[in-house]
Amino acid sequence: MKAISARRLWALCLKESYQIVRDPSSILVAFVMPVLLLFVMGYAVNLDAAAVRVGLVVLDGGTAAQRFAQTLAASGAFEVHRGTSVGAFEDELAQGRLRGVVVIGNDFGLRLRRGDGGSAVQVLADGAEPNTANFVAAYVQGVWERFNATLAQDAGKAPVQPIAVELRSWFNPSTVSRNYLVPGSIAIVMTIIGALLTSLVVAREWERGTMEALLATPVTRAELLLSKILPYYALGLAAMLLCLLVSVAIMGVPFRGSVALLTAMTTLFLGCALGLGLFLSSVFRNQFNAAQAALIAAFLPSLMLSGVIYEISSMPRILQWITRFIPARYFASSLQTLFQAGDIGAVLGPDAFFLALLTLFWIGLTALKTKRTLD
Amino acid sequence: MLKRLLRLVVKELQALLGQRQGRIMLIMPVILQTLLFPFAATLDVRDSTLLIVDQDGGAASRELTLRLARTASFTQVIAVHGEAEMRSAIDNQRALLAVRFGPDFSRRIARGESAPLQIVIDGRRSNAGQIAASYAQEVIAGYLAERGGPAADPGPRLRNEFNPNLDFKWHILPSLVGIITTIGCLMVTALSVSREREEGTFEQLLVSPLTPAYIMAGKAIPGILVAMVQGTLIAAIAHGGYGVPYTGSVPLLFVGMFCYGLALAGVGLFISSISSTQQQAFLGVFAFMVPATIVSGFVAPIENMPALLQGVARVDALAYFIPIVKGLFLKSYGWADVWPRLWPMLAIATFTLTVALRMFRRHIA
Numbered sequence: 001m002k003a004i005s006a007r008r009l010w011a012l013c014l015k016e017s018y019q020i021v022r023d024p025s026s027i028l029v030a031f032v033m034p035v036l037l038l039f040v041m042g043y044a045v046n047l048d049a050a051a052v053r054v055g056l057v058v059l060d061g062g063t064a065a066q067r068f069a070q071t072l073a074a075s076g077a078f079e080v081h082r083g084t085s086v087g088a089f090e091d092e093l094a095q096g097r098l099r100g101v102v103v104i105g106n107d108f109g110l111r112l113r114r115g116d117g118g119s120a121v122q123v124l125a126d127g128a129e130p131n132t133a134n135f136v137a138a139y140v141q142g143v144w145e146r147f148n149a150t151l152a153q154d155a156g157k158a159p160v161q162p163i164a165v166e167l168r169s170w171f172n173p174s175t176v177s178r179n180y181l182v183p184g185s186i187a188i189v190m191t192i193i194g195a196l197l198t199s200l201v202v203a204r205e206w207e208r209g210t211m212e213a214l215l216a217t218p219v220t221r222a223e224l225l226l227s228k229i230l231p232y233y234a235l236g237l238a239a240m241l242l243c244l245l246v247s248v249a250i251m252g253v254p255f256r257g258s259v260a261l262l263t264a265m266t267t268l269f270l271g272c273a274l275g276l277g278l279f280l281s282s283v284f285r286n287q288f289n290a291a292q293a294a295l296i297a298a299f300l301p302s303l304m305l306s307g308v309i310y311e312i313s314s315m316p317r318i319l320q321w322i323t324r325f326i327p328a329r330y331f332a333s334s335l336q337t338l339f340q341a342g343d344i345g346a347v348l349g350p351d352a353f354f355l356a357l358l359t360l361f362w363i364g365l366t367a368l369k370t371k372r373t374l375d
Numbered sequence: 376m377l378k379r380l381l382r383l384v385v386k387e388l389q390a391l392l393g394q395r396q397g398r399i400m401l402i403m404p405v406i407l408q409t410l411l412f413p414f415a416a417t418l419d420v421r422d423s424t425l426l427i428v429d430q431d432g433g434a435a436s437r438e439l440t441l442r443l444a445r446t447a448s449f450t451q452v453i454a455v456h457g458e459a460e461m462r463s464a465i466d467n468q469r470a471l472l473a474v475r476f477g478p479d480f481s482r483r484i485a486r487g488e489s490a491p492l493q494i495v496i497d498g499r500r501s502n503a504g505q506i507a508a509s510y511a512q513e514v515i516a517g518y519l520a521e522r523g524g525p526a527a528d529p530g531p532r533l534r535n536e537f538n539p540n541l542d543f544k545w546h547i548l549p550s551l552v553g554i555i556t557t558i559g560c561l562m563v564t565a566l567s568v569s570r571e572r573e574e575g576t577f578e579q580l581l582v583s584p585l586t587p588a589y590i591m592a593g594k595a596i597p598g599i600l601v602a603m604v605q606g607t608l609i610a611a612i613a614h615g616g617y618g619v620p621y622t623g624s625v626p627l628l629f630v631g632m633f634c635y636g637l638a639l640a641g642v643g644l645f646i647s648s649i650s651s652t653q654q655q656a657f658l659g660v661f662a663f664m665v666p667a668t669i670v671s672g673f674v675a676p677i678e679n680m681p682a683l684l685q686g687v688a689r690v691d692a693l694a695y696f697i698p699i700v701k702g703l704f705l706k707s708y709g710w711a712d713v714w715p716r717l718w719p720m721l722a723i724a725t726f727t728l729t730v731a732l733r734m735f736r737r738h739i740a
Contacts, residue, residue, distance in 0.1 A: 025655035033662055040666045044684050045675045053678065093536060094706045095715070096698055099676075102531075121531035127538025128705045130546050131418055132676055137533050138509065144530045162519050164489045167508055170465055172498025180499055196661065200654045207573070287653045288566050289400045295558060296404040299665075304415050309674065311503040313471075314421040316414050336499040337468075346467035 004222050012219065012227030016201075020231055029197060030235045034189045034243050041185035042178050042251050045309075051079045052136055055089035055101040058082075060120070062109035068121075069104065071147045077139040086124075093126050100125040100136035118144060171340040182253045183339040184308030186243045187332035190266070191302040193239050194273025195280075198232050199294035202281035202370075221370050225363070229274050236270040237263070247339075257338030261348065265334045268355035272327035273298065275362030282369045302328035330355045379585055383593030387567060391597060405555055405605050409548070409612045416547040420507045425449035426470035428461045433481020435490070439518055443474065448510045465497055472496050472507045537705040545620075548613035549704045550673045553635070553697040555609055556602040557667065560636055561660045564598035564643025569656040587735050591644055595728075598643055599636035606632045613704070623703030627713055631699045634720045638692040641727025648734035667691050672698075692723045 020026045058069050073080040081098065083089050092098040105111075105120035112120070123140050125133035169175045205211040214224065244262070247253045277294055284290040304310065305319065306328035312320055323329050330351040337347045392398050425443055429436050444452045453470060455461055461473050475493040483490035494511055496504030538545045571577035580590055610628060613619045646659035670677070670684050671693035677685055688694045695716040702708035 023652070023654065025650070025652075025658045028662070029658045033658075036662070037665055040669050040684070044670050044680050051678070090536075094702070094708075095712065096702075118530040119532060123531050123533045125533065125535050127535035127541055128546060128701050129676065130538065130541040130543055133535050133538075133541055134418075140531050140533075161489050162484065162487075162522075163515055164491045165512060165515065166491060166493045167496070168493065169496045169498040169501050169504060172501050175498065175501040175505060177502060180501055192661065192665070196657070200657065204654065284396065286396065287657070288562070288570065289396050291566070291653070291657045292400045292404065292562060295562075296407070300408065300412075304412050307500075310416050310418065311420055311423070311500070313423045314417055314419050314503075319411065319415055322411070333468075340499050341466060344466050 004220065004226070008219060009223045009226055012223060013230050016227050016231045017234075020235060026197060026235070030193060030239045031242060034186075034193065034239050035246055037189045037192070038182065038185055038243060038246055038251070041188070042182045042247070042253075045177070045181050045185075052077065052099045052132060052139070053079045053081065053097065054136065055092060055098045056080050056082050056104075057084065057086055057089065057101065058104045059106040060104055060108040064112050064117075065104045065108045068108070068143075068147050071150070072102065072140070072143050075139065075143050075146075077135075077143070090124075093124065096126065096128075098126070099129065099132045100140075102140060178251065179253050179340060180336055181308070182247045182251055183335035184306070184332045186240070186247065186335055187269075187306060187308065187328045188299070188302045189243060190236065190240060190269060190331065191273055191298050191328050194232070194236055194270050195277040195294045195298035196291070197235070198228065198274045198277030199280045199290045199298075200287050201228055201232075202278060203285050203287045203290040206285040207287055221367060225278065225367060225370060228278055229271075229363075232274055233267070233270050236274070237266060240266045253339060255339050256342040258343050261343050262335075262338055265331065265338070265348065265352060265355070268352055268359060269327055269331040271359030272355055272362055275359055275366055276327070279362050279366040279369065282366055301326045302332075305329065306332045308332050324354070325358070327355060327358050330358075376589065379583075380589050380593055380596075383585065383590070384596045387593060387597040388600070390567075391563065391601070401559065401601060401605070402608075405559075405608055406612075408555060409551060409609050409616075412551060413544045413547050413617060417543045418502070418506065419543070420448050420471070420503050420510065422450045423448060423472070423503070423507060424451040424453060424470040426461060426464050426473035427452060427454045428457070428473060428475040429454065430457075430478045431476040431480035431482075435481040435484040436476040439476075439515065440474075442514050442518055443511060446510060446514060448507055461495070465495060468497065468499070470497075471500060471504055472511065474511060544617050545705060546701070548609070548617055548619050549700040550697050552606050552609045552613070552632075552700045553671070553693055554668055554673065556606040556632065556635065557639060557664060557693060559605045560598045560602035560639040561643045561646075561664060562657075563601050564594055564640050565646040565650075565656045565660045566653050567594050567597070568644070568647035569650050569653045573652055588732060591728075591732055591735050594644060594647070595637075595640035598640045599633065602636040602639065603629065603632045610700075610704075619704055621704050622707035624709060627708065627710065628700070628703050631696060631703070631713065631717065631720075634717055634724060635692055635696040637724035638720050638727055641724055641729075641731050644731035645727060645734060648731060648738050667693050670694065689719075690723060692720050695720045 056069060056072065058065050072078060086101060086103055089098060089101045093101055101124040103122040105122065108117060108120040111117050121144070123137060125136045127133050172179045205214065244255065248255050276298055280293045280297060281290045284293060305323045305326050307323070312323050312329070315323070334348050334351040337344050391401070427440050429440065440452070443449055453464065455464055461475065464470055465473055473495040475495065477491050480490045480492065494508050496508055498504070535541050568577065571580065585593070614621045642663060643660070646663065647656055650656040650659055670680065670688045670691055672688065677688045677694065680688065699708070699713055699716050702712055
């Protein structure tokens with residue numbers, strides 16, 4: 001018997017496609033969810049903190065203190081709420097209504113003249129939100145430096161910066177976090193589409209008993225697997241196209257790579273994601289458990305360990321090693337490069353290699369697991 | 376009637392925990408995630424690669440390079456010559472950050488003139504790049520302070536309340552209590568009804584003497600129980616294993632988890648009532664859960680979001696639950712602090728449960 005008969009494969013693919021098309025939920029997941037998720041991730045995950053709410057207590061009535069308070073309010077980084085005592089603000093900080101409190105001590109003017117005005121300024125930040133706390137500290141420091149520069153200017157001294165640092169961000173000059181988060185989010189969205197949809201398909205056949213009917217036909221293992229992969233691959237490609245259109249046309253993220261390479265990388269990635277989903281599905285043979293497993297093995301790692309939100313090189317060695325098995329890691333990296341930098345072989349080549357390896361791994365494992373027996 | 380409800384709950388729990396696979400799937404993920412994610416979730420930058428373009432070769436540039444290489448953020452240093460090599464190294468992601476010293480950098484420093492220095496970051500990872508750049512600037516400021524420049528004022532004093540060392544684990548573990556219980560409770564409630572539908576056993580339930588409200592309660596209670604057990608487990612690991620301080624009241628944690636469970640059960644049952652297959656229910660859970668997690672303020676603060684999403688966050692129970700858990704862990708919350716966040720959760724629960732019951736009745740009739 002031939003391993004693959006085109007006619008049988010076609011018939012199976014057709015059956016699977018009907019099942020997709022006739023179930024409104026799979027259309028929802030392929031076309032509505034990507035758009036929804038991209039919007040939510042692109043607009044809700046804004047790591048460039050804007051207008052942090054802080055409380056300001058000025059205990060020094062002098063003009064210098066007032067001037068510093070004005071510089072702080074005018075910086076644009078803060079939404080300043082004035083108060084008279086620290087006590088009231090501490091409660092607001094605990095409730096999360098304020099992210100920080102700046103206290104200008106009553107000896108500010110005095111210390112400023114002595115040259116250590118900074119020590120009269122106390123900044124309290126909400127450490128329960130470490131990222132925002134870092135922003136508060138950095139912004140207050142920035143305001144402080146600007147304040148000193150204007151003071152020096154007023155005194156007639158040229159503000160000599162011994163080292164003038166010029167910071168440039170390539171590919172993303174105004175460092176809009178959306179520009180790199182959206183390509184990363186696409187990797188997460190595609191993981192959801194790939195792994196979650198397929199995680200259910202084989203389990204469903206087992207649960208409903210239709211697997212037995214399939215096994216009673218002359219269908220080969222390769223045909224069975226391909227018929228589960230090809231229709232979902234088509235669905236995945238369509239979803240990718242939609243993601244590309246939404247991110248470029250609506251969200252204004254630049255795309256500098258070539259569509260051909262994007263298609264190639266997507267194909268390799270979908271191979272892994274669909275393979276992983278099918279593998280879980282054939283292992284669990286139970287939709288509830290397969291879905292849970294897909295959530296845990298595919299979605300959460302793609303969010304936490306793919307390098308989209310948290311930098312991989314900062315993780316402990318063992319976790320860095322685990323990230324090598326996560327397809328979203330390579331896909332996110334290639335998407336970020338394709339969108340923002342263009343076709344860069346030195347990045348895309350290794351990514352493609354590892355994606356191909358993972359595809360072989362997951363599909364091979366699934367093939368091993370898919371025995372043409374009933375138990 | 377209560378006895379019947381109890382039987383239904385017991386039956387549901389048996390369906391959930393009767394098989395070894397099912398038991399493993401409810402506990403293993405929780406343990407795995409609590410072991411892995413707290414180590415992954417850090418916005419610090421460590422062990423990255425620094426690119427140096429030294430067109431100067433003088434004392435000051437060499438000294439600064441040495442100082443930068445000594446930090447924990449940059450464990451590898453590559454030296455290249457000229458713009459073209461720098462460009463290709465950044466393009467190929469061989470380095471996260473490049474520092475370029477101009478030709479007369481050291482001479483200008485020696486003469487007391489302003490010496491230009493360029494820091495280039497990879498915009499594909501601009502968040503990590505900006506953090507690394509701020510580390511580099513600290514190193515430069517430290518160098519200048521040691522040389523005894525004009526301004527030796529260290530600037531404002533900083534104190535981080537509730538988490539003095541800004542330990543990311545203290546932020547991530549309490550948040551995980553919220554996120555993982557969301558998955559557990561939604562999956563159990565949303566998939567239980569659709570499973571019965573698929574298997575055809577739902578009709579059997581309907582002909583039993585239980586009213587729709589009781590059937591719904593019988594489906595909701597196991598979900599809430601799962602959420603509370605998982606939540607307690609993570610909280611225990613967070614406190615016992617990771618040493619995250621628990622400063623608030625313990626009973627309040629259970630009250631909070633229960634109310635959050637109620638709100639979730641309503642959502643889960645609503646999804647369940649509109650889906651006819653497990654696949655639909657599962658996708659419904661997903662379509663709800665991912666946005667709920669992202670707008671909850673766990674990844675990025677809610678106040679940075681556009682007004683529309685802030686409105687969404689206002690009806691997201693997770694956006695109230697995570698601050699409660701964090702407050703109980705880090706900010707010694709008591710009743711008075713928890714209540715302003717507890718009642719919106721209860722309101723959401725009342726709404727979702729009412730809608731779910733209505734949908735339930737309609738689909739049964």
